[in-house]
Amino acid sequence: MKLRIGAIADPGTSVVNLTGGWRTEIPRITPELCIRCFNCVIYCPESAVKYSDKEGIYFDYDYCKGCGICSNECSGHAIYMEMEEK
Amino acid sequence: MQVVEGSYAIAHAVKRCRPDVISAYPITPQTHIVEDLAQFVADGELECEFVPVDSEHSAMSVALGASAVGARAYSASTSQGLALMWEVLYNVSGMRLPVVMTAVNRAMSAPLSIWNDQQDTIGARDSGWIQIYVEDIQEAHDAMIQGYKIAESKDVMLPLMVCADGFILTHTYEPVVLAEQIEVDDFLPPYEPEYFLSVDNPLSFGCFAEPDKYMEFRYMQHEAMDRARIKIKEVADEFGKAFGRYYGGLIEGYNLDGAEIVLLTFGSIIGTIKEVVDREKNVGILKIRSYRPFPLVEIRDALKDAKVVAVIEKDFSAGFEGALFTDVKAALYNHINDLKMLGFVVGLGGRDVRADDILEIIKRSKSAMDGGITDEWQFIGLRGELL
Ligand code: SF4
Numbered sequence: 001m002k003l004r005i006g007a008i009a010d011p012g013t014s015v016v017n018l019t020g021g022w023r024t025e026i027p028r029i030t031p032e033l034c035i036r037c038f039n040c041v042i043y044c045p046e047s048a049v050k051y052s053d054k055e056g057i058y059f060d061y062d063y064c065k066g067c068g069i070c071s072n073e074c075s076g077h078a079i080y081m082e083m084e085e086k
Numbered sequence: 087m088q089v090v091e092g093s094y095a096i097a098h099a100v101k102r103c104r105p106d107v108i109s110a111y112p113i114t115p116q117t118h119i120v121e122d123l124a125q126f127v128a129d130g131e132l133e134c135e136f137v138p139v140d141s142e143h144s145a146m147s148v149a150l151g152a153s154a155v156g157a158r159a160y161s162a163s164t165s166q167g168l169a170l171m172w173e174v175l176y177n178v179s180g181m182r183l184p185v186v187m188t189a190v191n192r193a194m195s196a197p198l199s200i201w202n203d204q205q206d207t208i209g210a211r212d213s214g215w216i217q218i219y220v221e222d223i224q225e226a227h228d229a230m231i232q233g234y235k236i237a238e239s240k241d242v243m244l245p246l247m248v249c250a251d252g253f254i255l256t257h258t259y260e261p262v263v264l265a266e267q268i269e270v271d272d273f274l275p276p277y278e279p280e281y282f283l284s285v286d287n288p289l290s291f292g293c294f295a296e297p298d299k300y301m302e303f304r305y306m307q308h309e310a311m312d313r314a315r316i317k318i319k320e321v322a323d324e325f326g327k328a329f330g331r332y333y334g335g336l337i338e339g340y341n342l343d344g345a346e347i348v349l350l351t352f353g354s355i356i357g358t359i360k361e362v363v364d365r366e367k368n369v370g371i372l373k374i375r376s377y378r379p380f381p382l383v384e385i386r387d388a389l390k391d392a393k394v395v396a397v398i399e400k401d402f403s404a405g406f407e408g409a410l411f412t413d414v415k416a417a418l419y420n421h422i423n424d425l426k427m428l429g430f431v432v433g434l435g436g437r438d439v440r441a442d443d444i445l446e447i448i449k450r451s452k453s454a455m456d457g458g459i460t461d462e463w464q465f466i467g468l469r470g471e472l473l
């Protein structure tokens with residue numbers, strides 16, 4: 001892919017930037033504490049918090065940059081941050 | 087030909103370029119330019135969105151956004167105002183938006199000064215903008231029209247600032263040939279960018295670039311500057327044919343034939359220097375029109391028979407020397423070895439530069455030619471009694 005001048009890009013192309021590489025701390029969940037308020041889904045700046053009926057709340061670690069906002073906003077104290085070993 | 091104020095001539099030339107958006111914040115000595123433009127818009131002489139803003143940062147941001155949607159955008163500022171535009175200057179050039187501005191040259195604070203020197207635009211030297219320095223009001227007027235043609239050309243696509251000495255060129259009256267609309271329309275085609283923001287064809291400008299791509303974007307800016315070297319010369323020639331006025335391409339020589347001492351400088355000071363040089367033997371002038379891109383090859387060629395080059399400028403890099411002086415030395419290194427080089431700082435904060443100062447520079451250049459160099463870089467016109 002040749003680069004365009006001015007860093008001019010088509011929409012949606014920022015998905016190639018895997019912001020998960022920036023992470024030092026990683027969010028984990030204790031599913032039993034989750035009350036399904038979805039604060040984490042709403043507040044995550046990377047839309048990296050996902051939900052499915054089967055799995056409940058889970059994270060897209062390709063894009064989660066480890067900011068900890070989900071953990072901070074979690075009403076059930078279900079999300080905690082862990083130092084990630086790389 | 088009409089006798090008009092410099093600011094009016096500049097505003098008139100901008101009007102003739104049919105900008106779609108003008109955004110500026112008033113600051114002395116740039117104010118008259120934007121006042122005149124606002125008047126043109128209010129009087130219905132110029133169909134244009136005039137955006138009054140809260141700061142220079144906003145002014146340049148508006149110009150950036152306007153240019154990104156495909157509008158021809160204009161702004162003007164000086165000194166502290168230009169400094170407040172700083173981060174946006176880099177964004178405009180990085181996004182390859184051909185905004186054109188008039189950068190009126192004024193000293194930086196502190197100490198507070200509204201008067202002329204060139205420290206402000208020298209500070210913006212590395213921002214990726216083309217910088218054209220002008221000598222008189224007619225050239226300032228003409229450079230605005232040339233500026234859009236250079237900046238918007240498909241193989242350049244870089245913003246451009248016309249640097250004009252504050253007060254000396256903005257507040258004085260001179261006879262000027264004011265361009266007719268039909269002439270400018272023939273010379274300057276409408277701006278038709280390849281990429282522009284539109285809801286029908288969405289794009290993102292100035293995206294995030296990881297370390298694996300950032301360098302390539304910067305390199306492309308460097309290549310565009312190289313192509314601008316050619317374009318500036320072409321446009322100067324075309325302008326000469328269309329309007330009958332020519333100021334050189336990247337540089338212009340004056341009395342260079344057989345000149346042993348060459349005074350190298352830019353801006354309005356050249357008027358004073360010409361007066362002096364006309365009465366001197368073997369002294370010529372090399373005027374730098376385009377400071378970025380820097381005319382490396384042209385300077386080497388113009389100085390190949392000189393014995394001493396004296397670089398005169400109204401700025402310096404604290405802790406080193408005059409910025410133009412450094413650049414000239416760098417351009418000649420490895421190319422001309424037996425040339426003696428001297429740097430002189432003059433006229434800071436509006437200090438008048440007189441014929442006597444130029445004569446003093448010529449005297450010191452002569453003694454460097456005959457003997458050795460004692461002081462490579464020096465201040466001229468310092469008031470020793472105050473120090
Ligand atoms: S740590 Fe930050 S980025 Fe990661 S999921 Fe939580 S809110 Fe989103």
Ligand code: SF4
Pocket residue numbers: 029033034035036037038039040041057070073074075076077078079
């Ligand atoms: S914020 Fe906490 S409690 Fe609410 S849905 Fe997310 S994990 Fe569950």
